[in-house]
Amino acid sequence: MPDIFSADLSRRRFLRHAAATAGTTALFSAIGASFPAGAFAQGTGPETTKAILGFIALTDAAPLIVAKEKGFFDKHGMPDVEVTKQSSWGTTRDNLVLGSAGSGIDGAHILTPMPYLMTAGKVTQNGQPLPMAILARLNLNGQGISVGKAYADLKVGLDSSVLRETFAQKKAAGAPAKVAVTFPGGTHDLWMRYWLAAGGIDPDSDVETIVVPPPQMVANMKVGTMDAFCVGEPWNAQLVEQGIGYTAFTTGELWSKHPEKSFAMRADWVEKHPKAALALVMAVQEAAQWADDMANKDELADILGMRAWFNVKPADIGPRMKGVIDYGNGRDVADSPHFMKFWQDDASYPFKSHDAWFVTEDIRWGNLDASTDIKAMVEQVNREDLWREAAKALGVSAIPASTSRGKETFFDGKVFDPEDPAAYLASLAITRTA
Template identity: 50%
Template sequence: MPKKPDRLSLSRQLSRRKFLLTAGATSVASILLKSCTGTPSSQTSASTASPAAVNVSTGISPETAKIRLGFLGITDMAPLAIAKEKGFFAKYGMGEVELIKQPGWAQTRDNLEIGSAGGGIDGAHYVNPYPETFSEGIGTKNNIKLPMYTLMRLNTHGNAITVARKYQDLALGKDSSPLLTGFERTKASGKKAQMAFAARQTNQDLWARYWLAAGGIDPDELLDTQVIPTPQIVAKLKTGDMDLFAGGEPSSKRALKDGVGYTAVLVSEMWKNHAEKVLTVRADWVDKHPKAAQAVVMALIEAQQWGDKPENKAELAQILAKREYVGVEPDLMIDRLTGKFEFGSGRSFDNPDLALKFWHGDGVSFSYPYQSLDRWFLLENIRWGYLPDTFDIDRVVKAVNREDIWREAAKALNIASAEIPQGTSRGVETFFDGIKYDPEKPSDYLKSLKIKRV
């Protein structure tokens, strides 16, 4: 078995994992401009008072009951809030979990770098591919490597692309091409259309780019981009200086309610059961507390199962409405939590299959951290020139992805075998425009894309 890479500071647990390289693996470069900016700022903590512990035999004894986890105030942080409010953290011996609300993804990065010992955080509800790039020293302070582990995925769906009200007559949907003429006219006048998202390289940036490119719009040629924390993004749209944004809910619903924009497309319409947020934790914390890491995953799995039950959606909206979590009225969240979609363009439908989900559906796990999905985010970063085409996707994903911890947690919970993936790949993915992503053929995927920087 190959030796573990010293430069990623991998743990003894990691050394036991397989490192078989695939034929489609590419090699690494380690340079990239810092992906998001921002300075450390104050953090808002959920109440540190833990629910009463539940007597339950879990078969594990966590090394600590404490961990500090960051999150953004958007609905897909729900598993963390559920685990806290319903007592699942305490049930599995993690009664002193502290949830720390972050102003943005950049501040989350800053606080991960500091770590809990310095007043920061140990892990977070976070976006891809930051666990991988941070582990390589890309996008971190002074490009210092910050080894991270991905322990699980927290959700699928719950994101949308919103356009300004001035494009109301276009009644946009999956097809972005009606925007092309207007964007070209704006560029000819000496300006560019404006697009916003919460962090470069990551989920929302990549969703918006994919949607635009599928309609023949080159986002780099025709748009300027702004990085704005998701909770603040609608306020920016109100100024009239923004044309579109991609973000997690309730941002799109807020824009619709405030009359400043409408939902063009759900990301779940672009890619059903798409990858979304992950739970990522500093590698040094997991290496020191492997049983506690498993206990956290166990608590969050139970939270995901609870959150997916239709009868719990109303209570979930009430939980998320608390100021320490999302902090908006339940009515702003409940429709899209249950699959009732009003787009503001004359389009509407009810489809619970496209709503925010956490655990399992359509025969696939939304919780298990498929390595094939991690690879897609890195491939898209290569596509747009954020990463060089020599980046060793296979090596880095295998170093960061700790699907073994998820499997141990699922085993301890007696999860049905049908709900435990047999392998680390989800297989071939098909997007709304007919493009297919085969994780075994990354080069073919990149070749199939018409607009790209690689």
């Protein structure tokens, strides 16, 4: 078992968690479970009114951006929150390592596996662990895998095997196909790998995987840097709009109602500021509810499209958020059930079972040690308890009864049982764990 799960560290984590929980309990005893408009009782407000949060120009950052633009951070006693644009997921990681005390950031809109990889010290400099805490999920669905127009005749969709022969020919000619993802071991990397492997294409030996920041995907496809990419919106839509390629499928078709980005903070920040962390979660929950209202989608697209945020035409953002998808290959869907969700279907709640899948997949591809204690790691990083406290304070009635959504079934029929990750790994034909 990795050192980060040693008994001594586990004991200290438990004590820290107990202290934070005690602080949260005391807070709610003081302010009551139904205080008005998110206001704290006198003398029980957040320990700080400031937090610096990072985001990447992706539609699933909406809850953080809306919380800032619509005043939800202010409402919950956090008027000095800054939401700052990051150029890449690597930059997000580096700035989290620095923390705001080092001119970095305290938390972020982030790829769900990243807090686990950072906590384990797998993607940080010198392998130095940075304990992280996932406080909320930001969305379900809403990503896509797109291919260049050179593959129009193959009509690429969920079945990646249609690319196998072409990719084999490119490899034999000494110019292997390139597939782009946004961060090694991140969600887009895992979606791309799952899709390729399901069609018999080994993502490590049959193609070359490159890392490209989300806002640079379209430009790189335009100049022929890659053959396919996996990224969130609005970049798949922009690819279609510019006539450079088409969307093979949206990731909700690969795994219906799949979890995607998370709102995570440095664990030491949460431990030092438990009331402020709770206030941030409440603001993000209210923002998610606002963003999920179809009546607000056009305004949301206008907000996200602003120069300060994405600097993208609202017309390239709004339709896919509503389930209106032009795939760019003659396929048009007016009411896709796989549109991005911020609140409905428990989109905001960070199920531990979902985090277990991400950890398991990173074990599958060698990003985490095969000996990793999946349950222990999820227990360390996932702070769904704070999400529950925040939801109760807001008067949310639909709070999941369990930390598990149960078994999950993928497009190819594979089933992930969070109670038996080993059986899932054993069912996979292409894996690095064998």
